[in-house]
Amino acid sequence: MTTDNLQLKKLNVALAERSYPLYIGHGLLGRPELLTPYISGREVMIVSNTTVAPLYLERVVAMLADYRVGTVVLPDGEQYKTLAVLDDLFSALLEQRFSRQVTIIALGGGVVGDMSGFAAACYQRGVPFVQIPTTLLAQVDSSVGGKTAVNHPLGKNMIGAFYQPRCVIADTATLDTLDDRQFSAGIAEVIKYGLIRDREFFDWLELNMAALLARDPAALIYAVERSCQNKAEVVAEDEHEQGVRAWLNLGHTFGHAIETGMGYGEWLHGEAIAAGTYMAADLSARLGWLVQGDVERIESLLKQARLPVRGPKALAVERMLELMAVDKKVQDGSIRLVLLQGIGAATVTDQFDPALLRATLEQCRT
Amino acid sequence: MTTDNLQLKKLNVALAERSYPLYIGHGLLGRPELLTPYISGREVMIVSNTTVAPLYLERVVAMLADYRVGTVVLPDGEQYKTLAVLDDLFSALLEQRFSRQVTIIALGGGVVGDMSGFAAACYQRGVPFVQIPTTLLAQVDSSVGGKTAVNHPLGKNMIGAFYQPRCVIADTATLDTLDDRQFSAGIAEVIKYGLIRDREFFDWLELNMAALLARDPAALIYAVERSCQNKAEVVAEDEHEQGVRAWLNLGHTFGHAIETGMGYGEWLHGEAIAAGTYMAADLSARLGWLVQGDVERIESLLKQARLPVRGPKALAVERMLELMAVDKKVQDGSIRLVLLQGIGAATVTDQFDPALLRATLEQCRT
Numbered sequence: 001m002t003t004d005n006l007q008l009k010k011l012n013v014a015l016a017e018r019s020y021p022l023y024i025g026h027g028l029l030g031r032p033e034l035l036t037p038y039i040s041g042r043e044v045m046i047v048s049n050t051t052v053a054p055l056y057l058e059r060v061v062a063m064l065a066d067y068r069v070g071t072v073v074l075p076d077g078e079q080y081k082t083l084a085v086l087d088d089l090f091s092a093l094l095e096q097r098f099s100r101q102v103t104i105i106a107l108g109g110g111v112v113g114d115m116s117g118f119a120a121a122c123y124q125r126g127v128p129f130v131q132i133p134t135t136l137l138a139q140v141d142s143s144v145g146g147k148t149a150v151n152h153p154l155g156k157n158m159i160g161a162f163y164q165p166r167c168v169i170a171d172t173a174t175l176d177t178l179d180d181r182q183f184s185a186g187i188a189e190v191i192k193y194g195l196i197r198d199r200e201f202f203d204w205l206e207l208n209m210a211a212l213l214a215r216d217p218a219a220l221i222y223a224v225e226r227s228c229q230n231k232a233e234v235v236a237e238d239e240h241e242q243g244v245r246a247w248l249n250l251g252h253t254f255g256h257a258i259e260t261g262m263g264y265g266e267w268l269h270g271e272a273i274a275a276g277t278y279m280a281a282d283l284s285a286r287l288g289w290l291v292q293g294d295v296e297r298i299e300s301l302l303k304q305a306r307l308p309v310r311g312p313k314a315l316a317v318e319r320m321l322e323l324m325a326v327d328k329k330v331q332d333g334s335i336r337l338v339l340l341q342g343i344g345a346a347t348v349t350d351q352f353d354p355a356l357l358r359a360t361l362e363q364c365r366t
Numbered sequence: 367m368t369t370d371n372l373q374l375k376k377l378n379v380a381l382a383e384r385s386y387p388l389y390i391g392h393g394l395l396g397r398p399e400l401l402t403p404y405i406s407g408r409e410v411m412i413v414s415n416t417t418v419a420p421l422y423l424e425r426v427v428a429m430l431a432d433y434r435v436g437t438v439v440l441p442d443g444e445q446y447k448t449l450a451v452l453d454d455l456f457s458a459l460l461e462q463r464f465s466r467q468v469t470i471i472a473l474g475g476g477v478v479g480d481m482s483g484f485a486a487a488c489y490q491r492g493v494p495f496v497q498i499p500t501t502l503l504a505q506v507d508s509s510v511g512g513k514t515a516v517n518h519p520l521g522k523n524m525i526g527a528f529y530q531p532r533c534v535i536a537d538t539a540t541l542d543t544l545d546d547r548q549f550s551a552g553i554a555e556v557i558k559y560g561l562i563r564d565r566e567f568f569d570w571l572e573l574n575m576a577a578l579l580a581r582d583p584a585a586l587i588y589a590v591e592r593s594c595q596n597k598a599e600v601v602a603e604d605e606h607e608q609g610v611r612a613w614l615n616l617g618h619t620f621g622h623a624i625e626t627g628m629g630y631g632e633w634l635h636g637e638a639i640a641a642g643t644y645m646a647a648d649l650s651a652r653l654g655w656l657v658q659g660d661v662e663r664i665e666s667l668l669k670q671a672r673l674p675v676r677g678p679k680a681l682a683v684e685r686m687l688e689l690m691a692v693d694k695k696v697q698d699g700s701i702r703l704v705l706l707q708g709i710g711a712a713t714v715t716d717q718f719d720p721a722l723l724r725a726t727l728e729q730c731r732t
Contacts, residue, residue: 083453087518090449094520097692122488125515125526126606149491152453154460160491161527240492326463 009225013144013164014236021167022143022232024225026217028171029056029132032063038130038166041101044069045093047116048107049076052134055177060107060132070096074112079265081111081151083159089119100124103166109135109182110142110269114160117148121163129165134174136186136220137270140193140227143168145235145248151264155326156256162240170228172220180306185270187212187305188251190223192277193230195298196247199344201226206297209304247346250338251276254311257323261315274307275364283360284340287352294343310366317361375591379510379530380602387533388509388598390591392583394537395422395498398429404496404532407467410435411459413482414473415442418500421543426473426498436462440478445631447477447517449525455485466490469532475501475548476508476635480526483514487529495531500540502552502586503636506559506593509534511601511614517630521692522622528606536594538586546672551636553578553671554617556589558643559596561664562613565710567592572663575670613712616704617642620677623689627681640673641730649726650706653718660709676732683727 008025023034044067048057053073061069072092074085093102104127106116113131120129133139149160175183187209194202204226205212211219231248238245254276258267267275281298284290302309311320324335334350335357341347374391389400410433414423419439427435438458440451459468470493472482479497486495499505515526541549556578560568570592571578577585597614604611620642624633633641647664650656668675677686690701700716701723707713 083449083456087449090518090525091520094518094524094692122525122527124524125513125528147491152456152460154457158460158490159456159488161488162491326460 007221009221011225011228011232013232015146015164015239018164020165022170022228023168024139024170024172024221024228026171026173026221028169029059029063029174034169035063035130035167036066038128039064039067039103040128041099041103042067043098043102044105045096045098045102046071046105046107047074047089047112047119048072049074049109049112051076052108052112056107056134056174060105070098074115076111077265078111078151078259078269079263081115081149081264083150083152086115086119086150089115090123093119093123098123100127103128103130105130105132107132107134108138109133110138113138113142114148114157115150117146117163117165118150118160121148121161126163129163131165131168133168133170135178136175136183136224137189138186139170139172139175139224140186141189141231143170144228144231145245146239156260156264170224172217172224175215175220181268181271183213183215184306185268185274188270188274188277188302188307190227191298191301191305192248192250192273193227195277195340195343196250196338196346197234197344198226198230199342201230202301202343206301209301213305246336246348247338250340250346251278251280253324253335253337254279254320257320258311258315261319261323262312267312271308274302274305275309275311278302278309279311279360279364280337280339282364283337283352283356286356286359287339289339289341289347294340297343308366310364311361313366315365317358317365320361321358373587375587377591377594377598379598381512381530381605384530386531388536388594389534390505390536390587390594391538392587393539394535395425395429395540400535401429401496401533402432404494405430405433405469406494407465407469408433409464409468410471411462411464411468412437412471412473413440413455413478413485414438415440415475415478417442418474418478422473422500422540426471436464440481442477443631444477444517444625444635445629447481447515447630449516449518452481452485452516455481456489459485459489464489466493469494469496471496471498473498473500474504475499476504479504479508480514480523481516483512483529483531484516484526487514487527492529495529497531497534499534499536501544502541502549502590503555504552505536505538505541505590506552507555507597509536510594510597511611512605522626522630536590538583538590541581541586547634547637549579549581550672551634551640554636554640554643554668554673556593557664557667557671558614558616558639559593561643561706561709562616562704562712563600563710564592564596565708567596568667568709572667575667579671612702612714613704616706616712617644617646619690619701619703620645620686623686624677624681627685627689628678633678637674640668640671641675641677644668644675645677645726645730646703646705648730649703649718649723652722652725653705655705655707655713660706663709674732676730677727679732681731683724683731686727687724
């Protein structure tokens with residue numbers, strides 16, 4: 001199919017304080033008219049990383065001919081999502097004399113988005129922010145919801161803010177340059193949306209995973225749009241994660257423990273989430289909430305997406321439990337998990353026999 | 367007078383998103399019933415510093431017998447208001463396993479309040495926050511308005527957030543232990559409220575400065591209440607500093623340049639603000655906006671409060687201008703200053719002859 005036929009999709013992320021548009025389409029980096037209405041001042045700082053900048057930075061700069069544009073290129077990888085690197089970003093902003101009127105643009109994946117967004121939330125107590133996510137994970141996850149953060153050696157995403165962008169531009173053409181491992185990592189979050197609240201989308205993914213993996217533009221646009229639609233509905237209902245938003249963390253308490261325990265950057269976020277999602281399914285089955293056939297469908301779809309369904313052997317069960325106990329979802333000392341009561345039906349609970357959790361962790365080591 | 371006769375004052379800080387009570391009185395650290403209604407979980411982390419903790423930490427812990435209480439004692443001084451020390455605070459929270467249900471209590475002056483508030487804004491993307499300010503400066507300034515921040519080597523308060531406390535408890539009895547230099551530094555901000563919008567209060571200060579300096583409880587309560595009332599009115603009108611809130615920065619563009627240029631901690635904030643206030647008055651007079659008699663009244667009141675009215679000789683005029691140019695109030699490259707059109711009448715402007723600003727800076731070096 002030719003990309004000319006692909007529509008530009010526009011989602012409105014509806015929030016109490018502020019709504020913003022999310023544009024999804026193929027080739028949007030060539031369309032400055034989508035971006036510039038959301039830049040209020042004359043100053044722009046583009047934040048990217050060493051992988052993405054050589055590919056796309058010049059094109060984004062070209063969209064901003066009428067602005068004073070600064071750039072910062074961060075090292076690439078989750079292990080650099082730290083307060084120290086954030087401080088370098090603040091130094092760059094100050095050294096280049098950017099005022100409180102600057103708009104910060106994140107051009108890159110989740111790490112660039114999380115750090116740029118948090119920098120925007122804090123620089124001079126808050127400046128406008130725009131996201132141009134260039135990984136599948138960032139397009140389907142961090143582009144909606146306003147969660148920004150850096151990691152701490154003692155826990156992932158422990159330091160951050162809820163901070164909404166002015167707009168998000170998800171150009172699926174940028175996914176063409178994504179390596180296979182990163183692409184699969186993004187699929188983990190796409191599958192998640194089907195699992196927690198959209199059984200029909202899960203069915204679609206089973207039928208269309210091959211097209212997605214081949215990066216068929218129409219399949220990509222559909223998957224990104226449907227994922228973002230799901231996330232936008234959840235976030236609109238619960239911006240600050242007091243309730244249903246917790247569903248979005250399916251697999252994340254397990255996954256964050258893997259990421260923290262193995263050292264940030266060793267496992268990709270999406271890989272850890274995939275293993276964590278399988279663990280959640282396994283535990284749900286042990287609790288009698290999920291039939292074995294559904295566990296197998298989940299395992300099969302994750303595997304088709306070339307994702308891991310087991311955690312690392314290097315992390316002992318006790319260490320996993322210890323790491324899970326510092327998760328943000330812990331309340332009054334109890335580990336709260338997002339589990340499944342069917343495909344498309346998530347629930348949050350701390351009501352489970354710890355022995356079953358141990359059995360899952362034991363079972364799910366590589 | 368006996369302290370029994372002193373009333374408990376309660377101010378409501380009215381904000382769009384959230385309002386909170388500010389209690390002012392003598393001996394409030396003995397009144398847990400004021401504090402505990404604003405702590406929603408069972409976990410509390412008290413942040414203090416090496417000066418205040420030995421004096422008051424035990425009493426605050428005693429107010430919280432029914433909670434799991436952690437404590438962190440930071441080094442004392444503006445030079446420690448950094449991202450690095452903030453990171454230590456995050457480490458303490460994580461090491462002591464505090465969850466997203468923790469309430470952070472700031473017990474100390476402006477530095478403790480600014481850092482604790484910013485930590486509360488960022489820890490796990492935001493946890494509740496209570497302030498118990500123990501310096502005059504913190505009671506009249508940082509207890510209202512929700513500004514939190516840390517400094518950057520390239521600029522003061524450049525990294526922070528607007529984050530409102532659940533409540534503020536200003537116990538004027540804690541001012542008894544404040545050293546004279548710190549006490550005077552607080553008076554600088556008290557005088558500011560008179561200058562920017564409350565001529566009657568300025569007149570009162572001229573008549574009652576001796577009682578204030580003697581730390582007469584009734585005079586203190588009145589000065590704190592009237593200062594906070596002024597600030598609360600301004601902040602309620604303009605929470606995110608788009609307009610009149612900028613008035614609160616009278617003397618601050620000059621003052622921040624002094625603090626940054628001399629190295630944080632060398633001049634106290636209030637001392638730098640006092641010198642900056644005089645500079646603003648001097649420039650206002652050069653512009654023909656303020657009569658010489660009013661400049662003299664301002665100089666005389668600042669001096670009576672044992673505050674400096676000149677900047678440090680060590681900072682050359684060019685260096686001051688350079689430092690002032692990175693201030694948060696700079697817009698499109700112009701230095702915007704809060705100036706006076708009379709006692710009780712502030713205005714914000716970038717419409718002044720730069721030669722007059724230079725003349726003021728030259729005139730006002732020690």
